[in-house]
Amino acid sequence: MNSKIERLIKQFARLPRLGTRAGQRIVLALLQDKTGRAENLANALLDAAATIRPCPICGILTDADMPMCEFCRDTARCNGQLCIVRDLSDVWTLEKSAVFHGRYHILGGLLSGVSGITPGDLNISNLPERIKNENISEIIFALPNTVEGKTTQHYVMSVIGDVVGLRFSELASGVPLGGDLDYLDDGTLSLAFDGRRGL
């Protein structure tokens, strides 16, 4: 195989959710396209890499020529609620469902002994200041319902400490909408039982 093509396939294959076969298909589609798709994609990527950076306040990727992101600029979003998420993709998911109208804080990962992710790798240190500056009254944890998610949640709570009037909450656990009990794992079932609501 041509060495340039081979190297390009390897670079694509290392991207999340891809592998060698998918990388081959993608590289073939791009290089065989006669409408300049490869150049367009490459230039869009270069442009974004040069002009996008994380918002210094919340960590959402935004234009580098703006002092902060669209969420932190939007005063209507300053409603006292701060939703803590792992990743920007979680923000996109929550925004699509339009369930939350406050501000976000992106940790950029979860504490993990296995992957060697320590508190220093996460966007936590400016949280106490944010809570004061933006008059936050409720912290909502929307982290994955996993050991890493819960560990990170406890750690973040310990960093924030006791602030008068500050409430903490987390997303409810239980049976998903349309979820069949047959297909539910024991852990979720047990959480759904523990959290059962009176009628």
Place this chain on the structure above:
Amino acid sequence: MNSKIERLIKQFARLPRLGTRAGQRIVLALLQDKTGRAENLANALLDAAATIRPCPICGILTDADMPMCEFCRDTARCNGQLCIVRDLSDVWTLEKSAVFHGRYHILGGLLSGVSGITPGDLNISNLPERIKNENISEIIFALPNTVEGKTTQHYVMSVIGDVVGLRFSELASGVPLGGDLDYLDDGTLSLAFDGRRGL
């Protein structure tokens, strides 16, 4: 969502085997990476798009500064066998298994009424000349075992016509290695019966 990021995600989402969710994951991974992965990928893509083109003889993607690809340059490959495939990825698959040592001819697609692919879209016209120039004695069709594959095969045979001493063959159909009859479709089973071998 930032419009630049949105556009980049859409471009990735349109690539083969990807969708919006995979596009989001990939764009996030690239833009959040601090080792210059986005720039490296973009530059490798620009470089390949500028310097790679199909071999004028067989259609395999190769360096534009070479008159022909490595297969067409390799005289040891000129053994009288020509394998006709749909796509460069089929060449890679065949090369990996090292079952074929002749030359390839890439059609660049299959005839399809549904997708509107006509003979003019395929790399067929120079085939009769190739057969003469390279002293081909056997044409091996390694096209998908589908209606489109068979239609294309018949069409290519009609274009080549009767050449004295030229044999045609196609890959065998049947039960795959390790294949369980339970999981086999009726079509394959019927082909395997029709093509049964005496012991």
